[in-house]
Structures are given as structure tokens and as C-alpha cells.
Amino acid sequence: MASHITILGGGPAALSIGYYARKQSLPFTIYEAKAGTGGNSVTLRHGDFLFDSGAHRFHDKNPEITREIQLLMGSGLKRITIPSKIYDNGVFIKFPLSSMDLLRNMGPFVFARAAIEVLRARLTGRNGEGNFKDFALHAYGNIIAGRFLLNYSEKLWGMPCNRLSPGIAGKRLEGLDLKSFVMDSLLGSRFRVEHMEGSFFYPEGGIGAISRQLSDVCTKENIRTNARITKVLHDNSRICAVEVNETERIVTDEVVSTLPIDFFLDIMEPKPPEDVILASRGLHYRNVILVALFLDRESVTDAATVYFPDSDIPFTRIYEPRNRDGTMSPRGKTSLVAEIPCQREDDVWNMGDDMLVRLVRTKLVDDIGWIRENEITGTSVNRLDHAYPILEMGFEEKLREINDYLRRFHNLKLSGRNGRFIYSWIHNMMVLGRDIVREYDARKPVRGSGE
Numbered sequence: 001m002a003s004h005i006t007i008l009g010g011g012p013a014a015l016s017i018g019y020y021a022r023k024q025s026l027p028f029t030i031y032e033a034k035a036g037t038g039g040n041s042v043t044l045r046h047g048d049f050l051f052d053s054g055a056h057r058f059h060d061k062n063p064e065i066t067r068e069i070q071l072l073m074g075s076g077l078k079r080i081t082i083p084s085k086i087y088d089n090g091v092f093i094k095f096p097l098s099s100m101d102l103l104r105n106m107g108p109f110v111f112a113r114a115a116i117e118v119l120r121a122r123l124t125g126r127n128g129e130g131n132f133k134d135f136a137l138h139a140y141g142n143i144i145a146g147r148f149l150l151n152y153s154e155k156l157w158g159m160p161c162n163r164l165s166p167g168i169a170g171k172r173l174e175g176l177d178l179k180s181f182v183m184d185s186l187l188g189s190r191f192r193v194e195h196m197e198g199s200f201f202y203p204e205g206g207i208g209a210i211s212r213q214l215s216d217v218c219t220k221e222n223i224r225t226n227a228r229i230t231k232v233l234h235d236n237s238r239i240c241a242v243e244v245n246e247t248e249r250i251v252t253d254e255v256v257s258t259l260p261i262d263f264f265l266d267i268m269e270p271k272p273p274e275d276v277i278l279a280s281r282g283l284h285y286r287n288v289i290l291v292a293l294f295l296d297r298e299s300v301t302d303a304a305t306v307y308f309p310d311s312d313i314p315f316t317r318i319y320e321p322r323n324r325d326g327t328m329s330p331r332g333k334t335s336l337v338a339e340i341p342c343q344r345e346d347d348v349w350n351m352g353d354d355m356l357v358r359l360v361r362t363k364l365v366d367d368i369g370w371i372r373e374n375e376i377t378g379t380s381v382n383r384l385d386h387a388y389p390i391l392e393m394g395f396e397e398k399l400r401e402i403n404d405y406l407r408r409f410h411n412l413k414l415s416g417r418n419g420r421f422i423y424s425w426i427h428n429m430m431v432l433g434r435d436i437v438r439e440y441d442a443r444k445p446v447r448g449s450g451e
């Protein structure tokens with residue numbers, strides 16, 4: 001008999017493992033603390049309005065995984081081509097940045113200075129391998145980095161850019177690539193829209209449809225919801241059991257944890273060595289508050305996402321769900337969802353819902369003027385815990401120390417954005433899930449081998 005896989009957590013990372021395990025007929029159980037699966041990749045409902053847990057899109061980055069998701073979703077997965085925008089000092093700038101658009105918005109003098117700065121930064125050989133600030137200045141020069149990158153990143157991550165690792169750039173900087181500037185100038189906007197952030201896949205009815213389909217393949221029998229893992233019991237070389245809801249003990253064969261890595265270490269029994277715990281205390285996560293406004297109005301923006309680098313604006317970005325899929329709002333109506341990143345300790349995380357709505361409403365109605373007060377027919381506030389791992393300078397050493405310790409547990413694997421502490425996306429979760437299951441499958445006893 002193949003070993004049973006105990007999967008901790010029920011977000012996209014856990015569901016991907018279950019999905020591939022099911023395809024290989026490997027036995028598994030997913031333990032999810034909440035009442036439903038999907039983690040931070042779900043679609044929420046407010047009356048007839050739908051909106052995602054943060055502005056999601058399925059990135060077409062890995063042809064094999066895209067094919068897998070296309071098979072899973074069938075005709076329910078659409079390719080969407082809609083670029084994003086930056087809202088800067090009252091004007092919209094296309095994102096990915098286009099040289100023509102920048103020229104129009106900055107004027108020829110500032111644009112020329114910015115272009116010279118980019119070239120000089122590249123040619124002077126100042127290396128951008130230190131912190132994120134060095135990296136951004138090296139790659140884009142003061143004008144572009146200062147205006148579009150550094151203040152936005154400080155707002156998103158909640159700390160000065162010289163304390164952040166260049167790894168936080170993730171995919172976001174593809175649109176700010178020098179190469180893309182050149183390609184854009186030579187090939188025009190067709191290249192930009194088709195090959196970069198403007199084009200992505202999106203499921204009908206919201207991103208949560210992917211998590212739901214993955215859960216369906218996993219089947220109800222293999223998923224336990226309302227099952228919070230409260231202890232991980234080990235003998236220093238293997239994980240022997242997990243405790244569920246402080247009451248039930250489940251003996252384990254193979255274990256994959258997608259729980260935030262510091263939490264996993266915290267609930268281990270016996271406790272890990274002090275220096276490992278100390279290293280885990282040095283890893284931090286960013287939370288996100290979603291403030292949704294439901295509107296009696298057909299449309300507000302024509303962008304997938306609008307980014308707000310201005311530090312006086314409390315949200316980093318806003319998306320209009322119906323621009324991704326028309327079924328996200330009732331006919332003739334729309335909604336806007338603002339993302340406010342913060343730390344658990346920040347005042348804003350603990351602010352009442354009414355105050356948060358007022359914060360966003362005031363900006364959008366009075367200051368930015370996108371909507372009128374009487375168009376708002378409803379509001380909703382949702383808090384996303386552990387939305388992003390914060391890749392601070394020096395996080396790699398802490399992670400190495402933790403992983404060195406965890407490697408001794410030969411029946412334990414880690415997956416997931418917070419489980420591995422990697423800035424990653426749904427398609428990455430699928431790759432991790434596929435590879436983990438491949439390893440288990442290779443160990444599966446062959447029929448008739450006598451095992």
C-alpha cells in the first residue's frame with residue numbers, strides 16, 4: 001500500500017498536492033482550519049456581487065501547468081487582455097510602462113532625463129545586487145524608480161526599500177524592464193499587451209473557481225474542513241502524528257505542511273532548538289485588508305488593476321472585478337475593491353469596518369473623485385491573514401537555518417507561499433504539488449513486487 005499523505009492547510013498549495021495525488025491514486029487527507037478550502041485564493045460574495053480575495057489572475061507562465069488548468073476548467077477559463085494602470089498625481093499611466101505614455105505624461109524634458117538616468121545607471125556599473133532600493137535605482141534610475149517603484153514598494157511592504165530584498169520585485173517589475181521599453185518602442189503596444197501583464201487567464205465567476213475545481217477533484221472524502229492543526233508531534237527524525245482542534249490525534253505516514261513556516265515550528269512538540277525558533281521570529285508576513293464598495297453604476301475604470309504609489313493614499317491598488325469577468329457584478333452595476341496592506345500590529349488592521357470604509361470612501365469620493373457618494377449601495381470589509389511573506393534583507397540565512405533543521409524529518413515536505421516562505425503564485429503551487437507527488441509516486445510499491 002502507498003503511504004498516506006497528510007496535507008496541512010487547504011489553500012491552492014495543498015489542493016494542488018491533492019489534485020496530483022488523486023491523479024496518481026495516492027491516498028491523502030487535507031486538513032483545513034476554516035469552513036472552506038481555497039485559502040487566500042477564493043471568491044467572496046456580497047448579494048449579487050462577486051469579488052476575489054485580492055486582485056488575482058492566472059499567470060500563463062508554465063505551458064504544462066496552463067494546459068493542466070485549461071483541462072481542469074474547460075471553457076470556463078478565458079484569456080483576458082486588459083492592461084493595468086498607475087494613478088499618479090491625478091493622471092493614469094499605462095502599466096506596463098510604455099515609453100510613449102511616459103513621454104506624454106512626463107513631458108520631453110523629464111522623460112529625456114529619466115531615459116539618460118536609466119542608461120547611466122546601467123553603464124556606470126553600480127551593482128544592483130544589494131537591497132531592493134539599490135536594485136531599483138540601478139535598473140531604472142532615480143526618476144522612474146522614485147516615482148513608480150520605491151514609494152509603492154514601501155507602502156506595500158511597510159518598510160524602507162533599503163531593508164527589502166530585491167526578491168520582492170517578483171513579477172511586478174517585468175513591466176518596468178528596460179528591454180520592454182525598447183521592444184515597446186520598436187514593436188508598439190501589441191507586444192506590450194500580448195506578452196506582458198496585460199494578458200492573463202481568468203475563470204468565469206472569479207479566481208475561486210480554480211480552488212473549487214481543484215477541491216472537487218480532491219473529493220470531499222479527502223478533505224477535512226474546520227480541522228485546525230494544533231500540534232505536530234515528532235521524534236526528531238520523523239513527524240509521528242498531528243493534533244487536530246486540540247483533541248484528535250492523527251498518526252502520520254507522509255506529511256506536507258503548507259502552514260506558515262513559523263507557525264509550524266511553534267506547534268512542534270518537542271520544541272525545535274532555540275536558534276531555529278529565533279530565526280523563525282525574524283520572518284514576517286504582510287496582511288491585506290480588502291475594502292469593497294458596491295456601486296449603482298455601470299463602470300468606473302477600464303483597467304485590470306490600478307496601482308497607487310502615492311503615500312498619502314492608504315491603499316496600494318484597486319481592481320474592478322467586472323473588468324476581469326462580466327458576471328462578477330449584476331447587469332448595469334459594478335464594484336471597486338481596494339487593498340490596504342498592513343501588519344497584524346498596525347492600528348489599521350484593528351480598525352473597525354466602518355472606519356476602514358470611510359477611509360477608502362473619502363479618498364475615492366472627495367479626493368480622487370472617481371465615484372459619487374450616492375452611487376455606493378453597499379460595502380464589505382475582509383481581512384487576509386498571511387497574504388505575503390516579507391522578503392527582508394537577510395531572510396535567506398534565517399530560512400536556511402530553519403530548513404537545515406527541518407531536513408532531518410524524512411517524512412516531511414513543505415509547500416506553499418508561507419509554508420516555503422517564497423513569493424509565489426498559483427501556477428508555482430501547482431508545480432510544487434506536481435513535483436511532490438512525483439516523488440511519492442516514484443516510491444509507490446509496484447504491484448506484484450511482493451511489498
Ligand SMILES: Cc1cc2nc3c(=O)[nH]c(=O)nc-3n(C[C@H](O)[C@H](O)[C@H](O)COP(=O)(O)OP(=O)(O)OC[C@H]3O[C@@H](n4cnc5c(N)ncnc54)[C@H](O)[C@@H]3O)c2cc1C
Pocket residue numbers: 008009010011012013014031032033034037038039040041053054055056057058059227228229230258259260288384386387388415416417418419424425426427429
Ligand atoms: C492579495 C493577493 C493577490 C494575489 N494575486 C495572485 C495572482 O494574481 N495570481 C496568482 O497566481 N496568485 C496570486 N496570489 C497568491 C495566491 O492566492 C497564493 O498562491 C495562494 O493563496 C498561496 O497558497 P497557499 O496554499 O500557499 O496559502 P494560503 O492560500 O494562505 O492557504 C493556507 C491555508 O492554510 C490554512 N491554515 C492556516 N493555519 C492552519 C492550521 N493551523 N490548520 C489547518 N489549516 C490552516 C489557511 O486557513 C489557508 O486556507 C495572491 C495572493 C494575495 C493574498
